Amino acid sequence: MVLKKRLPSRPISFEVPVVPRAPRSSRRRVQHNRIADCKHLCPIELLASLAGKLLQESESSSASNNASDENDVLALCENGIKEERQDVDKPLKVESPEQGSWEESTSIAERCSECKELKCKFENYPQAESDHSQECTSVISGAKPVVCSNIELGDPCTRSFAGILDDGKGDVSLESANRSSFKHLFRDRAVGTNDPEIKLRKRLYGDPVRLTSFSGHKTGTNLVNRDDDKNFSRSNKRSNRIKSFRYHQKIGDHRTRKLLSSKYWRAAPKLWDCDFSKADGDAKAMFVGYKRKALLKREQHPGGLLYKKRKLLDRSSIITSDGVISRESNSNLLQKSLHIDKDILLEGGTFDSVSGSQPLHRLKDANVKFSIKSLKIPELFIDVPETATVGSLKRTVVEAVTAILGSGLRVGVVLRGKKIRDDSRTLLQSGFSCEENLENLGFTLEPVLEKSQQLVVSEDPPLAVPTEASHQLISVQDANVLNIGASDAVAEQHPLTDPCDHVVDNPREDIPSITDNSVDNNSPDCTAIVPLAVVQMEPLATVPPDQKNKRSELCQRRIRRPFSVTEVEALVHAVEEVGIGRWRDVKLCAFENADHRTYIDLKDKWKTLVHTASISPQQRRGEPVPQELLDRVLSAHACWTQHQGKHNAKQAVRKMVEAEVGAEGIKVGGS
């Protein structure tokens, strides 16, 4: 046969060099630093007292009292900045899921020219969002999307709702305030023009709505989500936002969704380095700015951006499993335990893509150093009867947290939204490149607990979709619960996004990963410090652990390892030798020692090679394959395809012969 003539008697065996394993110690460095600082305690106290007052009055009064309340607030704030009513309303409106597009928000921000900080945060907003996109799925159940718009009221140091009440009035019974009262206090009032709290916050921190959005990132303090009359969940605000989107954003803001779940989801660059540059007020411009500021170059993730719907779901669930306890917890314990700031510093040599033919000597010098900016504890699922006192609620939370911390936490590594469970893998093998993937790296604090903790059993079961009934509950529950009911909707709404490579909370970014070419690679900081400290935790399982792990495991996509020319050549040789359709043999023949190349991979590669050979060179991507090899691919493919039957027959014969020989050999050996 023609092919045979030029084929070596034996296929070229391709061997993959062994990748040295990096010392585990170098893989991560976690520094426990400081507890979040709460500089604005005073204002908080103020709010607390105000809240208490409002609470008392709310029963008998409604909007009519807002004016007086406002006056009170104003009286307390001497340095407040006068703001127009419209300013108050607009931000809220912007936040509203239904209309919540970043563009709108931006315009609002623009209007608030006085709020430098706001603007600053605004600019970073995309980052912030993306930073925790993995947590997207970690949503507080029962939180109405609508409420989300008002959640942002919290300021950097705001405590949980309960905390506020408590601060102001001690053990205030939640029951004392009926639902409508709460509504007035935390939702309706917030929306209202005269809402004292909003104004106060504005005075103190600028636009309250916006501040909340970023507060967590910037200050490392907690965010308070006063999202619902009934749900005082403390969770990642972003989570709420996302959730709301999922529920209501039928008319999706594609851009937003993409932002949340796709390429931005994992970026966490410079979140803590607030840039006070002025927002230009243009959403696009802001986004551009974001990209421009990106510290890291995102890895080109050819196949990672778009995942199948199913994949998304899986990932979503995974990410969801990564609940987050916002650092803004009212609990001191939480704050102390959870506020771990760190800086991620990446330095060292260059990582080569893990290509079998890549030189390895460089790897030895490639050290990755990083610090973790923050660690978050998994979300807790806590249902508290409405008759519970705030004090009891606080205690409950503390107990829950204590329980978790007490039982120990383990650190998980998330790369591109996927958990890297194989501890034996090196960073390199895991696809961790200091140059490319830092922003895709995240850590999780995973409770060792097997069961979710339902600290308090309430009369109302957790609701996947908030209903009036949920108003009676104070719950911080596992996003998983929510997602169960919303998974479909989510899938439909995010068909093109990659959570993982959004991950993750997403669940992460990937978790979904998601990189896309649009990512700015020109960032001067690309290889600089990478603040990628998206720490996530698996929420206490509300779902059987094994299930979660299973899912997580399934979602752990292998790192991409482009075939090198050497490998391609080996493959071509092998195929020329054994023919197509016998990938196991090809594997044994030329890639026996390349554990990362399965026969399926080889088959796939051959498929792509055939395709590559059939397209114009201009259309080809990646490392160029010598035309000579491509020609051989085509000829070999044609040959084997054409004579498949014949060859199969021959192969069958050969096998029989081999078998006989083997048998004889055994006989001989035996005798």
Next chain:
DNA sequence: ATTAGGG
């Protein structure tokens, strides 16, 4: 466990 294909 492999193979074949679609995604």
Next chain:
DNA sequence: CCCTAAT
């Protein structure tokens, strides 16, 4: 690369 159906 992933996922599956079919062997």
